[in-house]
Amino acid sequence: MIPEQYLLYPYRMRFIVTGGMGFIGSHFVELLLENEHEILLIDKMTYAANPLNLSQEVQNQANFRKIDIADAISLNECVEKFGLVDCIVNFAAESHVDRSIKNSMPFIESNIKGTMNLLELLRNGGAKSMIQISTDEVYGSLDTGSWDEQSNLDPRSPYSASKASAEMMCNAYRNTYGVKVIVTRCANNFGPRQSVEKFIPLAITSIFNGNQIPIYGDGSNRREWVHVFDHCQAIYNLAMAEKSNHYIYNIGGKEFSNLNIAEIISKTTNKEHANIEFVTDRLGHDFRYSVNDERIRSEFGWKPKYDFESAIGETIDWYRSNPEWIKISQKQVKK
Template sequence: MNHLLVTGGAGFIGSNFVRYMLKKYPHLKMTNLDALTYAGNLDNLKDVAGDSRYRFVQGDICDEKKVAEAMDGCDAVINFAAETHVDRSIHAGDLFVMTNVKGVYVLCEEARRRKVQRFLHISTDEVYGSRLEGYFKETDPLSPSSPYSAAKAGGELLARSYFVTYGLPVLITRSSNNFGPFQYPEKLVPLFTTNLIENKPVPVYGDGKQVRDWLFVEDQCDGLDLVLQKGEVGEIYNCGSHNEEFNIDVTHAILKLLGKGTDLITYVQDRPGHDRRYAVDTEKIQKLGWVKKHNFKQGLEKTVKWYVENEQWWRDIKLKQSDYKAWMEKHYTPLAKA
C-alpha cells in the first residue's frame, strides 16, 4: 500500500494516525478527507500540512463526488469519520445515522468500484453494550445502548456485508476509550483537564462509578497500523488496553496531576442509558503482535502535560466556537441537593 485515504483525519484519532503513519513510512502518501465539523480541526495537522506526501480534501463522506475525488489514486481506505459524542447523539440522532451509516455506504460503494486493497473501518467497544464482569469477544452479540453506538453498529455491519457480498477487503476494529493529545474538549479527559487548568468545576456523571478501559492514542495507532498491514480481511479486532478505571478515579488522577482540590468536582445528572462498564478481550489483536506501550498513568501524564503546554489550541475551541459554552451549560446541569 502506497497511498492511503484517511477519512476524518482532522479529528482526534484520525490526526494522530496521519502523523504516526507519515513518520513511520517515508514512502507513504496520504489523503485526508474531512468535513471539518465542530470537532475537525486543521490545527491538529499544522506540522504535516507542508509535507508533499500529504493532501487535504474538505468534504463529507456522504457526498459521493467528494468521496470519489478523495479516493482517486488511493489503494486503501481507513474510515475514522464519524459523529462520536454519545450525549450529542441523544439530542440529535439523525446526524449520527447519516454519517455513521450512510457515510459508510458511500465509502464502501466507491471503494468497491475502485477495488482498493484494504478497507479498515474504525468502530467502538460501545457496540457491545455494558457488562459488569468479564470481557467481550469479537464473536459476542451486539447490544448498543445509545443512538451513537447503534449507528456505529449499523455502520460496521454494513461494511462487513460488503466483504461477504462483494468481496471488499474489509477489516474492522472495535476500540476502547481513547485519550491523548488533540482530543476535542467535550470528552472526559480533555474537558476535565482544561477546566481544571482554568480553575473551573468538572462535571462527573451520577456517582462516577462507570468503568472504562483507557487506551492511549499512540497505542491505538500502533494497533490500527498492525491490523491494516497484517489483519485477515473480513475479521474484527478488539483493541483495548486493560486499563480499567472508574470515572471518578480518573477525575482524582487528573486533579492530582494538576494540584487541584476535590472541591472542583460537581456531580451532574447521569446520562440516560449510561453503560456501566466496557471491557474487551484483546487476545486476537495480540496474536498479530500488538503490545501496548503505555499504562494508564503514563498515558495520562503525557496527555495532561500536552494540554498544559498547548493552551492556545484548546482555548481557541472554548472561546471561538459559538456553541461550545451553550452546550456545556445546557447539558451539564448540577444535581439538585436533597
C-alpha cells in the same frame, strides 16, 4: 512489532484517511507520514476537527481535502483524481454520545451513509482494502468479564447504534462482494488533541480554569482507556498486513471508573483531591465496557506501550502547552 509473515513494509502504500483532522485520525496521519506512506486526507471539518491538529505543512503532505464522506459525488470526484489506493482507513464519524442523544440525524448521515459511500468505493475497485474504525460501545454494557469478538452486539445509544449499523454494512459488503474489510473495536482513547467536550480534556481544562470537574451520576461508570498512540499502532499493524486470520479485532485498555480518572488527573496536577460536581446522569448511560483483546495481541504482536497513570502527565502537559488549541476547541464545541 508486526510479525514478519504479515508485513508488506517497506512497500510504500497509498491510503485514504477519513476524519484525519480529528483526534485519533490526526495521529494516524502522522504515523503514516513518518513511515513514508502516501495519503489522501479527507475531512468535513466539523466542530470536532481542530484546524491546529495538523500543521499546514503536514496537511499539504497528506493532500488534505475538505469533503463530507456522506456526499458521494464530491467524494468520488476527489478519490478518482487521486487514483487507486491500497487502503481506506475510516475514522470520520460523529463521535460524541451526548450529541447523538440530542439529535441522531448527523450520526446516521456521517457514520452510516458515509461508511456506505466508502464501501461503494471499495466495491468499485477504488481501493484494495478498508479498515472501519468502530468502538467497544457496540457491545453494550456489562457488569463483569469482558467481551470477545464473538460476543453479541447490543448498541444502546444512537451513537453506538450508528457505529454498529456501519459495521453491519461492512460485514454485508465483505460477504456479498468479497471485499477486504477489517473492523476494529477500540476502548476509550486519551492523549493530545481530543476535543474539549470529551471527559478527559474536559476534566483537565476544568482544573486549569479552577472549575469543578463535571461527572455524570455518581461517577461509578467504568471504561477502559488506551493511549491514542497505541490505538494508532494497532491500526497500523492491521493496515500493513497482507492477510489476517479474522476481520474483527478488539483493542482494549486499562479500566477505571470516572471517579478514579478525575482523582488521578487531579493528583497529577498536584491537587490533593478532585473537585467534582456530580451532574444529572446521561440518558441510558452504559455502566461498564470491557474488551478482551487477546486476538490482536497474539496474531499481530500488538501490546500497549503507554500506561494510563504514567502517560496522563504528558497528556496534561500537552494541554497546558496549547492554550490556543484549547480556545479554538472550546469555541467550536459551542457551535
